[in-house]
Amino acid sequence: MPLFVLVALMAMLMLRGYTHSEILADYRVRSAAPADRVPRAIREGGPVIDSRGGRPTTLKVPDGRIVLTFDDGPDPRWTPKVLDALKRNNARAVFFITGTMASRYPDLVRRMVKEGHEIGLHTFNHPDLSYQSKKRIDWELSQNQLALAGAAGIRSSLFRPPYSAQAKAMDNNSWPVTEYIGNRGYLTIVTDLDADDWHKPGVDEIVRSATPERGKGAVVLLHDSGGDRGQTVRALDKLIPRLQGQGYRFQNLTRALDAPSAHTPVTGLDLWKGKAWIFLIDASDNITTVLVAGLAVIGFLVIGRFGLMLLLSALHARRTRARDFTWGPGAPVTEPVSVLVPAYNEAKCIEGTVRSLLRSDHPVEIIVVDDGSTDGTALLVEGMELPGVRVVRQLNAGKPAALNRGLANARHDLIVMMDGDTVFEPSTVGELVQPFADPRVGAVAGNAKVGNKDTLIGAWQHIEYVMGFNLDRRMYDVLQCMPTIPGAVGAFRRSALERVGGMSDDTLAEDTDITMAVHRDGWRVVYAEKARAWTEAPESVQQLWSQRYRWSYGTMQAIWKHRRALVERGPSGRFGRVGLPLVSLFMVLAPLLAPLIDVFLVYGLVFGPTEKTVLAWFGVLAIQFVCAAYSFVLDRERLTPLISLPLQQILYRQLMYVVLLQSWMTALTGGRLRWQKLRRKGGVSAPPAEPARQARPLDERPVR
Structure with missing residues (x-):
């Protein structure tokens, strides 16, 4: 269906170019x-x-x-x-x-x-x-x-x-x-x-x-x-x-x-052919008018989003990196933390995940919830016989149920959630929970990074994570309307989770769903940039498609589920007044219209004006490069992966367009998308860091 839509749009543009003497025109004069x-x-x-x-x-x-x-x-x-x-x-x-x-x-x-x-x-x-x-x-x-x-x-x-x-x-x-x-x-x-x-x-x-x-x-x-x-x-x-x-x-x-x-x-067939021709020409002109309006809208949204991200992320960095900055009156936060690790067939990754948590410089309780794995994930963790690590088994019921099961077994009031294929740095947990020094904070988003970025598709996702996700989170933090706590690295107050009923399986984006629910309950949600987690990104187009299809469709489900936030009053209504419209514009509407940039690029290259088209495309690419470079500098990342940015815009972005179109089609037709497990290789590790002391089991530590 998305392919049909794209082909139909190109056909309408071709027809329009045909009747505007842009196709097959010959201006030679003898x-x-x-x-x-x-x-x-x-x-x-x-x-x-x-x-x-x-x-x-x-x-x-x-x-x-x-x-x-x-x-x-x-x-x-x-x-x-x-x-x-x-x-x-x-x-x-x-x-x-x-x-x-x-x-x-x-x-x-x-x-x-x-x-x-x-x-x-x-x-x-x-x-x-x-x-x-x-x-x-x-x-x-x-x-x-x-x-x-x-x-x-x-x-x-x-x-x-x-x-x-x-x-x-x-x-x-x-x-x-x-x-x-x-x-x-x-x-x-x-x-x-x-x-x-x-x-x-x-x-x-x-x-x-x-x-x-x-x-x-x-x-x-x-x-x-x-x-x-x-x-x-x-x-x-x-x-x-x-x-x-x-x-x-x-x-x-x-x-x-x-x-x-x-x-x-x-008369007859020739007359109907003529009438059909006029109808198609009228339709192509009307559709082109709509497409041009859509192009103007997406241009405004893209430029506006980039400008907003640059401005607000700079404000965020300046505020959080100031010498006298503190998260709140209760800083520093030193109380123990329960880390929940939902795992389904994570045998290749789970050992690295658990060992990275044991190297944490903050006191942690580690709860691995085995969600009916068939590859021996639970046995592998139990066989490690590590102090401070508990394994909870359940029949396969999905990630939200696994997290709720972990929450029921957690001993502490601060809850960290991560994926079974993710690796934390020693300082990640400590940095992630510091914002809870402010009693108004109910949830914290960490800085998820791609660990397997050595391949081309990994480099493209690395650019997307650093630029598209983390720069966005800085912007949403300043606006106080963070839409998503990443499943790979996030933290919650137990009381915030319990007040909203815990994790829900109403949507496929349980992390977005819970974040919106926490907002609506009146809590603040913030971004901790130093809480870095390294996750294994999909390494094939098929797996990437499956992941992003689930993300985009789940986001639409979460927006629809929390649509009443638009009319809610009081402090809890800020997310509805600011966050929900921005998420709908930037994460749903803008990506839906974004293919128009490439459709008109192809049209301009083939039918002209070629020079202006090329200049416009490179202008947009230059804006994206500036934003990407700035986000890489903020995250203290090497700029080398940005060499692949032009190719990302030509190939990777098109894939994301089709994924979103397919998500729209699924939503509009009332289809149901089931959870799809990604195949992991378990090759992700955190980068070298300064030596940290070995974490001890909680019962051997003094209570602070």
Whole structure:
């Protein structure tokens, strides 16, 4: 479904580009060529060339009659003004329409026919046909007729080649095209007089150029599209009354020649094809308008988010790194902590996880909750026979149930939660619980980092964690509306957990769900940047897809579950007033619209303007690089992984788009997504740190 949506959007853009002469357009114009193969009768004949029977002839407009012709329209601004001028002066004309313009403005074509004007073809994309193959000429004619049929339900036998002039200008390049057009059943109409209005020489000069010798008939070339046609409109109001006063009649071509109408009705399948074409063009223009608006919205959101993150993360760093900074009146926090480690088939990782906790420089009680593992996870931990480590077994019931079981068995009031594949530094637990010195703090988010970042996909996730997650958490901390305590490293007051009913399995993002619940209960949630935890990120596209699909869908579930926070009052309503709208904008709406950046990038690269498109893309990339570099500096990370940032934007980001689209589809269709276990390799370890004393079991420590 997401693939279908993306393909449909690209198809609409392609159709729009097709009808705006951005696709298959050919702007080459021929230079003069010899005319020795053009029959003399054609070069010296009239402007109406009939080569349909193999014996070319020409016709002239009778004396006292003028056929005004307008090329390149219809134009939404100038064609109505031209039609109004003709109506005011009781004149008829011939409009040689292009298929691209007729497809976009069919109502104007219908008005032309309704008011008695004649329609002629002027190709679909306005190329010089002397450069084109017969196949392309046939295509230009058929597409032009398709647009005319859809707009007005008629066909026309009149044709004017783009860039044509008088019959005497016919040469060896244009004549074969005219012959071929005649064999296809068309009359070719050139001109007697060219008003040269496209140069905008002034009203009087246009009138002079469009005035025939006294009494002579003429086909006059004007334009109703292609630029400012104000002089053309004013010239009509001057030219027509003047010549009507001299006895001229302004008629359409077939009336002036006393010939049968050039229009024939279209019925049956051809009519429905035309109507379907006009419908699709209208839909593509409307959808493109919506997409452009969406692009403007996502541009505003992206720039706004980056600006907000840079500003507020700088404020956060300045505040928390000040020498006199303290989390609260109860600092430092030295009371013992219960660490809950839910584990399901974590045999490859659990030993490293537990041993990292034993190296903690803060007193800890370690509770490993085995959630029905089938790989011997519980036996492995028990076989280690480590002091201060307890194993609690249960039938497989899911991570929220495992955490609740651990909470029921915990002895202490401060609860740290982590994943079974995560490794803590010796100082992590101590840094994580320091914010509880403030009695208003109910939960603390730690600094989750990618441990396996040596691969390309790991490096991309490392950039995402440092920039997208931790920079976000600094911003949300300042705004006091942290949306998620990461499952890999987070801490809670027992009382806060108990007041909201503990961990819930209502959503697939139990960490986001509990964080929002704690906010709504009136607690503060903060970010402890020094509480670093190293987690094993997915190492394959399939596993990454599964993880992010669950995250994005779970976040949507949590937002929906806590939607009433939007209308709640008091201190607990701050999250609803600020946090929930920001999370919805930045984590759900913005990623949903973000593919528009790449869709328009591809469109611009293929159809132009290429240079501006490339500059715009590199501009966005530069902004992202600045934000990423700043976040890496704040986290004291090496900048080397940022070398892969451009590739991340091209490949990795597209994967995240499709994941989010699929999550939206699942949510909108009411689908259910089950928990998917990721396969771990157990190769993550914390970076070298200063030697820390070995943690002792709690019963051997003095109570502080």
